[in-house]
Structures are given as structure tokens and as C-alpha cells.
Amino acid sequence: MRNTVNLLTFFLVCYPIVTASTVVFNVVDYGAVGDGQADDTDAFARAWRETCASLSPPIMIIPSERSFLIQPLRFMGPCESNPLAVLIEGNLVAPIDPSTWKCGANGCNQWLYFYRVEGLTLHGQGTIDGRGHQWWQNKLMEISNSANVRVGGGLRFGNSPMMHLVLHGLQSVFVSDVTIQAPEDSPNTDGIHLQDSTDAHIDSCAIGTGDDCIAILNGSSNVRITNIKCGPGHGISIGSLGKNGQEDRVEDIRVSDVVFLGATNGARIKTWQGGRGYARDIHFQRFWFQDTINPIIIDQFYCNQLSQCPPSNSAVEISNVSFKMMVGSSGRGNVVVLNCSEAVPCRGIVVEDMHIVATGNTQATYNCANVLGRAQGHLVPEIAF
Ligand SMILES: *[C@@H]1O[C@H](CO)[C@@H](O)[C@H](O)[C@H]1NC(C)=O
Ligand SMILES: *[C@@H]1O[C@H](CO)[C@@H](O)[C@H](O)[C@H]1NC(C)=O
Numbered sequence: 001m002r003n004t005v006n007l008l009t010f011f012l013v014c015y016p017i018v019t020a021s022t023v024v025f026n027v028v029d030y031g032a033v034g035d036g037q038a039d040d041t042d043a044f045a046r047a048w049r050e051t052c053a054s055l056s057p058p059i060m061i062i063p064s065e066r067s068f069l070i071q072p073l074r075f076m077g078p079c080e081s082n083p084l085a086v087l088i089e090g091n092l093v094a095p096i097d098p099s100t101w102k103c104g105a106n107g108c109n110q111w112l113y114f115y116r117v118e119g120l121t122l123h124g125q126g127t128i129d130g131r132g133h134q135w136w137q138n139k140l141m142e143i144s145n146s147a148n149v150r151v152g153g154g155l156r157f158g159n160s161p162m163m164h165l166v167l168h169g170l171q172s173v174f175v176s177d178v179t180i181q182a183p184e185d186s187p188n189t190d191g192i193h194l195q196d197s198t199d200a201h202i203d204s205c206a207i208g209t210g211d212d213c214i215a216i217l218n219g220s221s222n223v224r225i226t227n228i229k230c231g232p233g234h235g236i237s238i239g240s241l242g243k244n245g246q247e248d249r250v251e252d253i254r255v256s257d258v259v260f261l262g263a264t265n266g267a268r269i270k271t272w273q274g275g276r277g278y279a280r281d282i283h284f285q286r287f288w289f290q291d292t293i294n295p296i297i298i299d300q301f302y303c304n305q306l307s308q309c310p311p312s313n314s315a316v317e318i319s320n321v322s323f324k325m326m327v328g329s330s331g332r333g334n335v336v337v338l339n340c341s342e343a344v345p346c347r348g349i350v351v352e353d354m355h356i357v358a359t360g361n362t363q364a365t366y367n368c369a370n371v372l373g374r375a376q377g378h379l380v381p382e383i384a385f
């Protein structure tokens with residue numbers, strides 16, 4: 001019954017292109033068992049092959065109230081039909097013991113990998129559970145080299161061995177109504193990792209992981225993010241950019257209406273010394289922080305413990321960045337850190353209307369170096385640069 005109802009909603013709300021000619025491919029009809037024990041990889045692969053070969057708009061269905069155990073699997077395009085949908089109502093689980101992952105010739109970089117599928121919609125109330133506790137190493141799901149992609153409808157991602165949802169090389173992607181959860185201490189488990197993608201829209205997502213809630217990397221432009229709950233996690237990050245002297249470019253990013261609960265950073269831009277390229281036209285608006293260590297941070301001296309990062313005359317240029325209507329509390333005193341280099345100062349930086357208090361006995365302070373721009377409106381703490 002639930003299936004029928006959801007399917008109907010799905011047809012009506014999310015898949016208006018559905019017609020009498022829509023074809024349904026249910027993984028159970030291809031031999032998938034869904035008891036969480038049997039290996040359903042081959043059944044999924046067969047169902048995908050037919051879905052992808054379908055000339056009429058297909059829907060591949062993963063039914064509810066079952067758990068499908070899947071080995072690393074590639075959903076390769078191009079497919080015959082655009083649009084094409086995968087309705088995930090049941091749960092997908094990875095083998096719990098990493099030593100039993102069958103990686104095959106393709107390696108194990110991703111657990112679920114969608115490649116070159118134009119007009120892909122992933123939708124449903126199912127959970128995509130990487131059960132990655134034992135190795136925290138690989139990506140959960142990657143969608144790459146595709147256009148007009150939609151992910152949403154209540155899907156849940158969790159416990160990825162590494163990044164959860166990788167969006168790479170996409171043109172026009174909509175992610176909406178998705179929940180992503182992994183423990184705070186799980187390493188490198190970015191929630192959504194966006195790279196080489198244009199026209200990306202992310203809204204109404206709750207993300208709590210051990211790394212960035214959303215990370216925006218090289219080649220991203222025209223990105224619109226709104227209505228996000230972030231935490232635990234490392235915030236909404238642009239970068240890191242310019243590692244190993246790389247030329248990286250990020251521009252035209254708008255992030256608004258974000259609540260940070262138990263996150264270490266809020267709005268963050270991080271670049272390495274010695275890099276090239278730019279991060280520009282980036283606007284953060286209406287953020288609310290609870291005990292965030294660094295609510296607002298630009299760090300042009302980003303470095304991890306494994307690297308040597310001597311100062312350089314070269315850096316990713318940061319310009320035209322605004323932080324507006326930022327309110328809440330910081331778990332440490334340093335509410336605003338804008339740390340730019342002497343050789344490549346940050347330009348066109350605006351902080352406008354901010355009320356962030358320090359919790360505990362600390363005094364709210366700020367620290368800015370080599371920043372050109374202005375702070376205006378209501379400002380607590382009262383900053384200037
Ligand atoms: C960064 O992205 C641009 C544009 O997509 C691309 O041309 C360039 O090769 C990328 N840089 C690196 C270091 O990958
Ligand atoms: C920054 O914004 C100013 C004023 O809106 C504009 O003239 C300038 O071209 C922008 N610079 C960059 C690098 O985007």
C-alpha cells in the first residue's frame with residue numbers, strides 16, 4: 001500500500017513526464033531478495049541494464065520494507081531515455097565487513113556510481129547506508145558527467161566510508177529534501193561534495209557528518225544553496241582550493257538560511273598558499289549559529305598537519321564575498337577570522353548586520369589581516385577592517 005501511495009505521489013509531484021508509456025523495472029523481478037543477507041548486486045545490475053536500455057521513460061524501483069545488500073556497483077550511461085528515474089523506497093546497505101567488498105576491475109573508489117546518465121532522478125524515502133565505520137575510506141555515491149540530475153524526496157544517506165554524495169561534472173543538478181548522517185568523529189565524510197558543476201541547487205537538507213556539510217570545489221559556478229541544517233560537521237566550505245600550486249576557480253555562489261548546530265565552522269573559504277585561480281562572487285546570508293567555533297572564516301593559509309605550507313607570493317584570489325545577517329553564538333571568542341595574505345589580499349569583502357556573542361566567559365573578538373572591503377550595519381562584535 002505504502003508503495004502505491006508513494007509511487008503515486010512520485011508520479012504526480014516529481015515526475016510529471018510520466019505517461020502511459022512509462023516502464024517500471026522492479027529489482028525484485030530481477031531476483032533481488034532484500035533480506036539484508038543475500039547479495040543483490042547482480043539483480044540490481046540486470047535491472048539497471050534494462051532500465052538504461054528502455055526507450056520509454058523508465059523507473060527502476062527499489063521497494064520499501066526491505067534491505068538490499070549491494071557490492072560496489074556502477075550505473076553506467078548513456079541511457080536510451082532521458083528522463084530516467086530510480087525510486088529508492090527500500091534500504092541499500094554495503095557489506096559490513098570491508099574485507100568482503102568485491103571491487104572488481106573498477107576499484108572501490110565509490111560504492112554506488114552513476115556515470116553519464118542525463119535526466120537522472122533519484123527519489124524516495126529509502127536509506128543509503130554505507131556502514132563505513134570499519135574503514136572510513138571511500139565515497140558513498142558519486143554522480144558524474146551528467147546533466148539535469150535530481151536527487152531528493154526524503155532520501156537518507158548515512159555512514160559513508162568517505163564522502164557521502166559526490167556531484168562531479170554535472171550541469172543542472174537539483175538536490176532537495178535529503179538527510180545525510182554520519183558520526184562526528186568519522187574522518188573525511190563530507191555530506192555533499194560539489195565539483196566541476198554548474199547550475200547546482202541544493203535546498204531543504206539536514207546534514208551532520210564528521211567533515212564539511214557541503215564542500216564546494218574547483219569548477220563550481222552558479223550554485224544556489226538554501227534552507228540547510230548543518231551539524232555536527234565542519235560547516236559550509238568553499239575549498240580547500242589551490243593545493244599543490246593548483247589553479248582552481250569557483251564563482252557565483254549564494255548560500256542562504258542555514259542553521260548550524262554543533263558545527264565547528266559556519267561560512268568558510270579555505271585556500272592553500274602557492275595556489276592560483278580565484279574564488280569570487282560568493283554570498284552568505286541569514287545564518288544562525290549555536291556555539292560554532294568559527295562562524296565566519298576566510299583562511300588563505302589553509303594547511304593540514306601532513307603538509308609543509310610555507311608562505312608564497314601566489315594564492316587563490318578571493319574577491320567579492322559577503323556575509324550578511326549572521327546571528328547566534330560562538331563557542332570560542334574568535335567570531336570572525338579573515339586571514340588573507342599580504343601578496344594576494346582579499347578584496348571586496350563585506351560583513352553586514354551581524355550579532356554573534358561568545359558563550360561561556362570568553363569575549364567575542366575578531367581577527368582580520370589583509371582584507372579590503374567594509375563592515376557595516378549592526379555589528380556585534382564591532383569589527384572593522
Ligand atoms: C579546475 O576547473 C577548471 C574548470 O572546470 C578546469 O579547467 C581545471 O583543469 C581545474 N583545475 C584542476 C587543477 O583540476
Ligand atoms: C567585484 O564587484 C565589483 C562591484 O560589483 C565589480 O566591479 C568587479 O568586477 C567584481 N570583481 C570580481 C573579480 O568579480
Ligand SMILES: *[C@@H]1O[C@H](CO)[C@@H](O)[C@H](O)[C@H]1NC(C)=O
Pocket residue numbers: 301337339367368369
Ligand atoms: C593567519 O595565518 C597565519 C599563517 O598560518 C598565522 O600565523 C596567523 O596566526 C593567522 N592569523 C589569524 C588571525 O588567524
